[in-house]
Amino acid sequence: MKQVPDYQVVLIGGSAGSIPVISELLQQLPATFKIPVVLIVHRMRNINSQLDVLFSRNAVTRKVVDTEDKMALQKGKVYLAPQNYHLLFEDDKTLSLDYSDPVFFSRPSIDVSFESAAAVFGPATLAILLSGANQDGSNGAAIVAASGGTVWVQDPATAESDVMPLAAVRACAQALVLTPAEMGKQLQQL
């Protein structure tokens, strides 16, 4: 049995149907949960979305930061990838934004953030992929696993849209398939 590593970052990616699950997971994070959490959620372009406010309301113990360029990842905080940018990680553990072309019509792209985190954090990466209607994230999940990191995928049977989790399970044999309730419990033990 693999020992639980000290994660330096928890990434949560999702698209259609993921927002209620993210809210649920954030609600279950104990006040003592110190690992920085980064959310990558597909959103509409050029529409002023208040997702950070929505998530903050649910996260009870912590505020969700609408990420700006070159912010440092800090313990105990939750970062939301801004609309219309890719979110990347620098070697010094700051966050960088990127406005290059969308991946699978998505910006932010989950693949881009997962892959970038894997390069910086390696085995200390925990990547969680939730409900979604396209296959963004599965390639990134495979790269996280190949770099020694951990991948959790929402049980497709519990996902409002199962395309994203099914693609991830196919692309990443090491992925652990969990229900949202199981994910919440496991997060509490980190």
Add this chain to the structure above:
Amino acid sequence: MMVRPVFEKHEMEQLLHMVHHVYGYDFSEYSKASLNRRIQKFMHDKGLMDSKSLIQLLAGDRLSFQFFLETVTVNVTEMFRDPSFYKCLRQQVIPILATYPQINIWHAGCATGEEVYSLCILLHEAGLLHRCRIYATDISPANLEIAKSGVLPLHHMREYTANYHESGGVLDFSDYYTAHYDKVLINKQIRERVVFLQHNLVTDHSFNEFQLILCRNVMIYFNKQLQNKVLKLFYESLSPLGFLALGMKESLLFSEIKSKMSAFESAVKIYRKKNK
């Protein structure tokens, strides 16, 4: 899983050193995460599997380097990007600019010109364009050629029209261009006050004093040190009470000029130089 070419830190340094030495472009203070991603994209497109073959190709072939430059300098852009920003320019900044007899504007990192022409449309609607000189600069000669031509792809115009209206535009947006097959040409009247120049923010100096400087989503590709350097360059290039407009997710937070600027409209990242 897509296999990425292996690219170690010292190989990146070798590559950047060669590019600087042979072509004069200094990417050493660019954000590594994003630069790495775009170099890998270039290698993937060219079928290159290691940094050695990449360095060999670029060192010996200027044409390949031009293509490399276009790939690594992101030039994705759109007209009236972030309509709330343009609304603020229209309603709050332009009325103040109108008090100057002559208005100098620097659009730094103009890519293919979409945001420059958006600004020109606002100035035109305010009756100010003839009093303005807009210096639009970019690192990439290929970008500047496209920008200068005023030709844009037609298929984005519906989205741009929506952006224009959302930014407070009330006129018929299609009056600003002529469509021809799958392209549109921005009217000459909108373009004629713009001067396009090649300028590298990393190495080049200021060239005038400006009432407004726009540099949106360009510095996200720089590391903090280079951002700070470029922000100082902008500060020195602004007239007293001049405006500085950044991208919606950029800020002066980590820069030395922070205390010398005031937030004019922080929601859309417009700052103003303090009058000493």
